[in-house]
Amino acid sequence: MSSAIIPSSNSDEQPTTRRIRLLSLHLNPPLDHHQQLQLEACSARAKMDVNADKLSTYLRGKHRDIRERIFEYFSSRPDLQTPIEILKDDYRELCLKQLVALVREAGIRPFRYVVEDPAKYFAIIEAVGSVDMSLGIKFGVQYSLWGGSVLNLGTKKHRDKYFEGIDNLEYLGCFAMTELHHGSNVQGIQTIATFDPLTDEFIITTPNDGAIKWWIGNAAVHGKFATVFAKLMLPTHEKNGVSDMGVHAFIVPIRDLKTHKTLPGVEINDCGHKVGLNGVDNGALRFRDVRIPRDNLLNRFGDVSRDGTYTSNLPTINKRFAATLGELVGGRVGLAYSSVGVLKIAATIAIRYSLLRQQFGPPKQPEISILDYQSQQHKLMPMLASTYAFHFATVHLVEKYSQMKKTHDEQLVADVHALSAGLKSYVTSYTAKSLSICREACGGHGYAAVNRFGSLRNDHDIFQTFEGDNTVLLQQVAGDLLKQYQEKFRGGTFAVTWSYLRESMNTYLSQPNPVTARWEGEDHLRDPKFQLDAFRYRTSRLLQSAAVRLRKHTKTLGSFGAWNRCLNHLLTLAESHIETVILENFIEAIKSCPDANSQAALKLVCDLYALNLIWSDIGTYRNVDYVAPNKAKAIHKLADYLSFQVKNIAKELVDAFDLPDNVTRAPIGKQSPSEAYAEYTQYVGF
């Protein structure tokens, strides 16, 4: 809900308040009705001059070539294109065929980039996912999860033994962490790996139905190996005694390399039809005392010697667990980055169709494009602005991640962890909602499967859950912020990403400025300083009030109870922080843009992003008089108006995403509008 009902004057205003208002009007006079009309007429005439190619060049960065190579390869192999209707089992085989063709025929060998050049790796996975999201996920299971666990949690012996087979797809593998009863709470998993000193083996056991490994990609049909997460049990000196050393990862062969038969003691069932991603063969695994050699422990963070002695550079179970999970953060980076790719496809289709589609119009005049309606602009233009904002934010995340992989700098590790959690959560939730909005905004023709919204939504939906449930990840962000906050008050320093909090916490402690609270001129509202200040102010207040509330409730409810009592507040805090980081990155990216016209277009888009979000939470700003009523009204009005202006360059803005028709694939989203209806009627058989 939103509304425009803000009075322009207030008859019981206090004298002091009135003086401040008059003063601020004097400093920053609002446009009168006549001026406003002139401005709009002028802007409508002087449509921005945007060159989609130049803008695109700035967006694409250096991995454009490999992306195009992938698109061109699949374009040359229509036999590999996923049909609109396909049964699950056929889809799985097709998906494998696509993957094998990509690696062995097109010669895309991504495995070495996982560690050496993550930016290139993410560019590949995003492009592959744009061709087919199931393919992207199967690819990610093989290289990021199964492959990544071998490289990041194992040591040289594992790399030597498995690298080639993983790379060339002979060793298809799984990542078996989640169990029927435990997803988010990884420390609660119940699968056991007991060391047997007599045979120098680990015995992998599923102790109960709740511990069955569930949703394991590649398991139902194709996988030969699985990285299995289990609690390591070591014998103690007491008779029959064992000691729980915490969660570790083990390579467990699950199918025979030659015959592909399931190995003894392993029971595999098919998790069946899913809401989407049916090209991926998710399975469930039960282990009945499966024996594996001691060498199959991925031993980077903890090892077991021949005599059963445990060694590790890390002192506690919790530190080892954190280090293990910390290595898996690349999956989140990839998901956030790929989710923006999905959003680009959906926004492109919806906006192109909204420009093409005409319905109703002024009496006795031709019908108008549905994107000319304010309601359609409201649905799609802030979404387009967010797509741009997310693009720059995730590019930034990928850069940071690449840096981290090179330097292993501790501060950078912590930073990437929180940033990837936050962006993965925020971006995938936003994209999921947007896919529904796009379908609805395209009406009946948006419901035709050929126009993509259904499969995009169904396939993408689980991005909100896997690699960390979004609600859980946001809590990690909130937790990190609170830690930083406490360190500040203990005299520590803030990390780089959160540095804005250091500055704005001081601002927070003072009351909102009653003069600037009344500035409502367009120049002021479009000033990045105003926008950033508003975002940072909100985050700082949420952080400070959360800290106060947590302290209060901890006394009576304990820390778990207090956290739960403040949970909605903490989630809002995390979102507010992520929005701030996204805005910061957007503003920085605009500064670096070399083409003046592209820069102006990006500035417009960024202003819409910022003001739309401020308006969305206007209650918060009004409640503390951060903005006066008339300023709130001006923000709302300007956000609507910026949507209108962005609409005028919406075609160029989506063209700059540089998605070829064979990737968007939707007839109603064709780049050339004149072909759209024609291709659609042909598809139906006319």
Next chain:
Amino acid sequence: MSSAIIPSSNSDEQPTTRRIRLLSLHLNPPLDHHQQLQLEACSARAKMDVNADKLSTYLRGKHRDIRERIFEYFSSRPDLQTPIEILKDDYRELCLKQLVALVREAGIRPFRYVVEDPAKYFAIIEAVGSVDMSLGIKFGVQYSLWGGSVLNLGTKKHRDKYFEGIDNLEYLGCFAMTELHHGSNVQGIQTIATFDPLTDEFIITTPNDGAIKWWIGNAAVHGKFATVFAKLMLPTHEKNGVSDMGVHAFIVPIRDLKTHKTLPGVEINDCGHKVGLNGVDNGALRFRDVRIPRDNLLNRFGDVSRDGTYTSNLPTINKRFAATLGELVGGRVGLAYSSVGVLKIAATIAIRYSLLRQQFGPPKQPEISILDYQSQQHKLMPMLASTYAFHFATVHLVEKYSQMKKTHDEQLVADVHALSAGLKSYVTSYTAKSLSICREACGGHGYAAVNRFGSLRNDHDIFQTFEGDNTVLLQQVAGDLLKQYQEKFRGGTFAVTWSYLRESMNTYLSQPNPVTARWEGEDHLRDPKFQLDAFRYRTSRLLQSAAVRLRKHTKTLGSFGAWNRCLNHLLTLAESHIETVILENFIEAIKSCPDANSQAALKLVCDLYALNLIWSDIGTYRNVDYVAPNKAKAIHKLADYLSFQVKNIAKELVDAFDLPDNVTRAPIGKQSPSEAYAEYTQYVGF
């Protein structure tokens, strides 16, 4: 986004303001921390005593029997149950088989109820849709749309000729209104029906590709007839002259009754795979000068005589068009009603699983149910409250519709038109969003197709579009409100439904009361008078300000341009009005509840519904100082707390929806929690 950052005091408060605040504190002291804790502890102990059976009895009303008969019939015929994976063409045949079995074997003969007992008809269609949404829609195409058009737009000769065949499914038919280029703008359709006086026939013609009838249910495979909407062209006295008499409906046979072959001149293509509802065979129809007898004009509102003379009781094209479309309002009533049914299923599955599923917990204590998390309550409890609210609102709508069908009272017709447009739009949008929230709230297991969220969402999605695009329907509501508003100022009277506006417009003209703006006690916030006043105040302000803005902009932009300039405002107005109507009905329904415990439970649920919505738009209320900052904070706090209280009776509240396991069907949503995981693992093959 929402937030809790409201300061408890304001250092630069004016003296008068401070006096008022102190006065209001005196009148209505807020609870201190200690009292608050006591209250919560006490409520947590004294869990409400709710009897799901008694509550259910009150909810179900008089058509419980036929609903159970339908559920039991399909429960006895597992061979008719739609499998989780099925190809489109097989699904269409299965769906027809389900329909035929329902009518011919189970003996459900609904056609006569369409006009005679609409409440019973809607109860049937809701139950049928709960079994399979494709079946519900195919059923609706046959009886509401094709059948309904014959009964409501035709005359006795049509009823005599077609009633039996439609009822027993020998005459399967279509409703061919939408064209490739025109959906919402029905007056823009281009198909032509030209009268040929020589042969006493109409000639049906598709003049261009844009006029191909599109998305026509039952057309691709099963339909024998179609009600085709076309512009009636009558020859004039001038040579080759024709006169456009506006849109009329014609019965056009499309397939041979015996051979089922497509008839000459008719071209039918398959619209193909859809996002959902693939059990329905939507097709596209092109007519190449297809001749039909003059009798096939559905001539209730306009007729053509043997010599080509046009007669009608209604004076203008616009009036005839309005009367024609007015008869189709039953479809919207059915969709709103059925959408609540879908929401009940989804909420039941998500809430039962959230009670069952455990994850994390206080240190060294057992894990807790995920519904114990404030974040999960925030996702699901206001949704449960809305489900109840929508239940009573749509029951009320069905009652009004039934009354209208009996009395044909003009005021009632206008009332049902606006109410059905508003509720259809509001409820289906809400349900669509909720289905995504439910999936996400259930994490990975929510993504298993067997757990239903995917198919429910895909099937239901188009409810937002067909029978009137939601954004277009909301504009009709806004238009109706503005008409009423103008009549008021011309001295006319408000219609019954909108009567609250008459009262509250007066309130609106005065400023918010600065004393009540500071009352923040629980008794006050849970007083229906406070809640209704707040809803009505908001709607009235939005209405008044919309009228002012429209008047202003019309001078420079014309009425179409002004409407578009205010469109987001108008949509907010319409939503605010619908929310008010829903709340009014909820409050009335609580008054009539005969069981005291059920009544208390409903009151709690209703308070959550109301306060959650007030909080969602707190910016509006704050901006006009309708609530003071501390009151806003109290509303937020109470809404969170009511979510917690509703959680404590959530099991009973969903049990009262009375959905048998063979209707919800999701293993994770089993009524008996102990069976849930077991059935789920069995399904996967363990």
